[in-house]
Amino acid sequence: MTDSGFTRRDALALGAGMAALGGAGRARAQAPAEVKVALLAPISGPWARQGLLMKMGAEMAIDDINASGGIRSLGGARMRLVVYDAGDSTEKAKNAAQRMVAQEPDLAGGTGAWLSSFTLAVTEVTERAELPWLTLSYADSLTSRGFRYIFQSSPTNDNQAIAVLPTLMALAERATGKKPTRLGLISDSTASPQSFVRPVRATEAAKYGLRIVVDETFTPPLSDATPLIQKVRSARPDFLLFIATNVPDDKLVMEKLNEYGLGQAKLPTIGNGGHMAVPELVQLTSPEILEGLMVCMANWPGKDQEALTRRFVERTKEPWMGHDSIFPYAHMMIFREAMERSGSADRNKVAEAIRGFDIRNEGPALFFPSKRLKYDARGRLEDAQLVTVQWKSGVPQLVDPPSMATAAAYWPKG
Amino acid sequence: MDAQILLENALNACVAGLVIGCIYGLMCVGLSLIFGIMRVVNFAQGDLLMLGAYAAFYLVAGWGLLAFLGLAGPFAAAVLAGPIVFAGAWLIHRWLVSQVSGLRTAGSLDEGHFGQLIVTLGLALILQNGGLILFGSTPRAVRTPLSASAWLVEVGIGDTTIFLNKARVIACLVAIVVVVGLWLLLDRTRLGRALRAAADNPTAATYMGINVDRAHRIAFALGSAVTAIAGGLVASYLSFTPFMGLDFVVIMYAGVVLGGMGSLLGAFWGGVTIGFVQQFSALALPPQLQNAAIFVVFLLIIILRPQGLFGRSADRA
Numbered sequence: 001m002t003d004s005g006f007t008r009r010d011a012l013a014l015g016a017g018m019a020a021l022g023g024a025g026r027a028r029a030q031a032p033a034e035v036k037v038a039l040l041a042p043i044s045g046p047w048a049r050q051g052l053l054m055k056m057g058a059e060m061a062i063d064d065i066n067a068s069g070g071i072r073s074l075g076g077a078r079m080r081l082v083v084y085d086a087g088d089s090t091e092k093a094k095n096a097a098q099r100m101v102a103q104e105p106d107l108a109g110g111t112g113a114w115l116s117s118f119t120l121a122v123t124e125v126t127e128r129a130e131l132p133w134l135t136l137s138y139a140d141s142l143t144s145r146g147f148r149y150i151f152q153s154s155p156t157n158d159n160q161a162i163a164v165l166p167t168l169m170a171l172a173e174r175a176t177g178k179k180p181t182r183l184g185l186i187s188d189s190t191a192s193p194q195s196f197v198r199p200v201r202a203t204e205a206a207k208y209g210l211r212i213v214v215d216e217t218f219t220p221p222l223s224d225a226t227p228l229i230q231k232v233r234s235a236r237p238d239f240l241l242f243i244a245t246n247v248p249d250d251k252l253v254m255e256k257l258n259e260y261g262l263g264q265a266k267l268p269t270i271g272n273g274g275h276m277a278v279p280e281l282v283q284l285t286s287p288e289i290l291e292g293l294m295v296c297m298a299n300w301p302g303k304d305q306e307a308l309t310r311r312f313v314e315r316t317k318e319p320w321m322g323h324d325s326i327f328p329y330a331h332m333m334i335f336r337e338a339m340e341r342s343g344s345a346d347r348n349k350v351a352e353a354i355r356g357f358d359i360r361n362e363g364p365a366l367f368f369p370s371k372r373l374k375y376d377a378r379g380r381l382e383d384a385q386l387v388t389v390q391w392k393s394g395v396p397q398l399v400d401p402p403s404m405a406t407a408a409a410y411w412p413k414g
Numbered sequence: 415m416d417a418q419i420l421l422e423n424a425l426n427a428c429v430a431g432l433v434i435g436c437i438y439g440l441m442c443v444g445l446s447l448i449f450g451i452m453r454v455v456n457f458a459q460g461d462l463l464m465l466g467a468y469a470a471f472y473l474v475a476g477w478g479l480l481a482f483l484g485l486a487g488p489f490a491a492a493v494l495a496g497p498i499v500f501a502g503a504w505l506i507h508r509w510l511v512s513q514v515s516g517l518r519t520a521g522s523l524d525e526g527h528f529g530q531l532i533v534t535l536g537l538a539l540i541l542q543n544g545g546l547i548l549f550g551s552t553p554r555a556v557r558t559p560l561s562a563s564a565w566l567v568e569v570g571i572g573d574t575t576i577f578l579n580k581a582r583v584i585a586c587l588v589a590i591v592v593v594v595g596l597w598l599l600l601d602r603t604r605l606g607r608a609l610r611a612a613a614d615n616p617t618a619a620t621y622m623g624i625n626v627d628r629a630h631r632i633a634f635a636l637g638s639a640v641t642a643i644a645g646g647l648v649a650s651y652l653s654f655t656p657f658m659g660l661d662f663v664v665i666m667y668a669g670v671v672l673g674g675m676g677s678l679l680g681a682f683w684g685g686v687t688i689g690f691v692q693q694f695s696a697l698a699l700p701p702q703l704q705n706a707a708i709f710v711v712f713l714l715i716i717i718l719r720p721q722g723l724f725g726r727s728a729d730r731a
Contacts (some may be wrong), residue, residue, distance in 0.1 A: 043551075044546055044551070045546075045657060046552030046646065046655055046657050047550075048546065048555070049551040049552050051551075055580055073624065088657065101512075189702045216699065216700070216701055217702050218702050218704075219702040219703040219704070219705065221661055221700075223434070223652070223692070224430060224434055224692070224693070225664075226426060226427070226430040226577075226693065226698075227423075227430075227693060227696030227697065227701055227704075228701055230422070230423050230426050230427075233424070234416075234419040234422070234423065247553050247653065248652065248655075249554055250652040251553075251555065251652075251653050252652065252653075254562075255562035255651075256562075257675075258562040258563070259562055259563055259564045259577060259579055259719055260564070260577060263562070278674065280552050280553055283652045284553060284554070284555040284558070285556065285562070286555075286559070286562070287521060289562055307477075318557070
C-alpha cells in the first residue's frame with residue numbers, strides 16, 4: 001500500500017477498464033455510420049406502378065427504423081435504401097442486379113423484383129454475390145434451385161392453389177347451402193398463374209368434387225376478352241378462378257363479365273395476386289363492376305396493422321396500403337432484425353441470422369399473416385399463410401383469415 | 415359442342431372481329447399513309463397511338479374539358495386527339511424525320527432507310543420513357559359505362575344472343591367515318607392530289623411546283639393523327655400505360671403488310687382481317703395462340719400473295 005491509497009490491484013483494474021473502454025471505442029469506430037439495403041423493382045415499364053408501391057413501403061420502413069434509432073447493435077447506424085430499376089424485361093432486371101452488386105459492394109441485403117421471372121434472373125446474380133435476397137414473388141421455382149441466399153416470404157403458387165379451394169368451398173356452401181360442382185378457370189400463360197392452376201387441374205379440383213367446365217389460358221396482355229368470356233357464358237360454371245398478372249387484363253375481363261351479364265357478383269369470381277386489389281383497378285373500372293370480387297394473395301395489412309396503414313395513407317396519399325407495399329416494409333424490418341441479432345452488416349452474417357430466425361408474434365413476424373417468421377432450408381417461409389380480400393363498395397377488405405379480417409366475407413349468390 | 419352454343423360463339427366472334435378489326439384498320443391506315451407517301455417505316459407509330467390515348471384521357475378525365483359531353487365525351491376526345499397529335503407530329507417531322515427522309519435522302523444509297531430506322535426507333539424510346547416521366551406508370555383509361563355494357567341482339571334461335579359492346583361499336587363507327595373522310599381527302603381534294611403526286615414521283619412533283627417536303631410533313635402529321643384517333647378510341651375500352659404502343663405496333667405492321675404496303679384501303683382491310691383472325695382463331699384454338707394465328711395467316715399471305723391481300727404490286731397511296 002502507498003500513501004496515496006492507489007494499490008497495484010487498483011492499477012490493474014484501471015488498466016483493464018481502459019482496455020475495455022478502448023475496445024468499445026474501436027467497436028464503435030468499426031460500426032458503419034449507415035447500412036445499405038437494396039430494392040430492385042420495376043420502376044419503368046409496364047410493371048412500374050408495382051415497383052413504385054414497393055418503393056413506398058420500403059422507404060417508409062427505412063424512415064421508421066431510422067426514426068427509432070437505427071440499428072442499435074451497430075451503434076445506431078442508419079439504414080439507407082438504394083433503388084435499382086428492374087425495367088421491363090428479364091434481361092434488364094439481370095443487368096440491374098449485376099450493376100447493383102458491382103456498384104454497391106457493401107450492401108447488407110436486398111429485396112425484389114416483384115415479377116417471378118425477374119426475381120429468377122436477379123437471384124442468379126445475388127446468389128453468386130452471396131447477398132441475402134428477400135422476395136414476395138410467388139413462383140415455386142425460385143426456391144427449388146438449391147440457393148442459400150434467397151428467402152421467399154410468400155406461399156408458393158402451388159401451395160396457394162391448394163390452400164384457397166377449401167376456403168372457397170366452405171364459403172360457398174355456407175352462403176348457398178350446397179357445394180359448387182362446376183369450376184371455371186381463366187389464367188394467363190406466365191409462370192406464376194400457370195404454377196397456380198397446375199395443381200387445380202391435376203388434383204385439387206377433383207379432390208373437392210369440382211368439374212372444370214371451362215379452362216382457358218391466354219397470353220398477356222389481352223386485346224379483347226370476348227372469346228374467353230363467351231366460353232365462360234356457354235359453360236356456366238358455379239364460380240370462376242381468374243388468375244392473371246396485370247391490371248389492364250383484370251379490367252378487361254371484369255368489364256367483359258359485366259357485359260355478358262356475369263359481372264357485379266352474378267358469377268362469383270376469385271383472383272390471385274396484389275395487382276387485383278390496387279387503387280387503379282377501381283379507377284379504371286367502377287366499384288360496381290368489382291363488387292364481390294375475391295382476391296387471394298400472400299399478404300395484406302389486417303386489423304392488427306391499422307395504425308401502419310393509416311400512417312402509410314397519410315404519407316403517400318394512396319387510398320390504402322396493400323400487398324405490394326406491406327412486403328417491402330416487412331422485408332426492411334427483417335433486415336433490421338437480422339443486423340440487430342448478428343451485430344453486423346456483413347451480408348453473410350445477415351443471411352445467417354435470417355436462416356436462424358424463428359420469431360413468433362413479435363418484431364417483423366407481426367407483418368405476416370401467420371405471425372411467424374422462420375425460413376426453411378430452401379428459403380421458404382414456414383407456415384406461410386394465404387389471405388383473401390374482397391372488393392366492397394370500391395375498397396378491398398381483408399376477409400380471411402378471420403383473426404386479421406376487417407370485414408366479413410360473403411359469397412355472391414348471383 | 416352444342417350447335418346453339420357453337421352458333422352463338424361464331425356470331426359473337428364475327429361481330430367482335432368486325433368491330434375490333436375496324437379500329438385496327440384505322441391504326442393501320444395511319445401507318446400506311448406515312449409509308450405510302452414518304453416511304454418511311456415508322457417504328458414510333460405505336461407510340462403516336464399512345465399519345466392519342468393520353469390526349470383523349472386528359473381531354474375527358476384529366477382536365478375534364480369534354481366531361482360535359484357525357485357519354486359522347488370519350489369519342490369526341492378521341493377525334494380531338496387527332497389535331498393535337500397532328501401538331502406534335504408536324505414538329506417531329508420538321509426537326510427529326512425530315513433530316514433522314516424526302517428529297518434530302520433521295521440520291522443516297524439506302525434512300526435514308528438506315529437513318530429512318532434509327533430515328534424512328536429512338537423516337538419510340540423517347541416517347542415511351544418521356545411518357546413514363548410525364549404521365550406516370552399508373553394505367554389509365556377513359557372511363558365510360560359503355561365499355562362494360564352491350565346491346566343485346568336476340569337472333570331467334572333459342573337464347574342465342576349477340577353482344578355488341580357499346581363503346582367498341584361506337585369506336586368502330588367513328589373509325590369508319592375517319593377512314594372514309596381520309597379517303598375523300600386524298601381522292602377528291604387538291605391537297606390529296608399533291609400528296610399522291612409527292613408519293614408517286616417526288617422529283618416530278620417538285621417540277622410541277624409541289625413542295626414535296628411540306629407534302630411529306632403533312633403526310634407524316636396526318637398519318638400520326640389518324641393513328642392517334644385510333645389510340646383515343648382504344649382508350650375508351652382498354653386501359654393503357656406509356657408502353658401500350660408495343661402491343662399494337664405489331665398488329666399495325668401485320669395489317670399494313672397483309673393489306674398491301676402503301677395501299678390505304680388495303681391497310682384498313684388488313685386491320686379488319688386481323689380482327690377476324692384474332693376472334694375466329696380463338697373459337698378453335700387456345701386463346702394464347704391468337705397472335706400466333708395472326709402470323710400464320712400473315713406468312714401464308716406473304717407466300718401466296720406477296721403484294722398483300724388487297725394491294726397491287728406497285729400500289730401506292
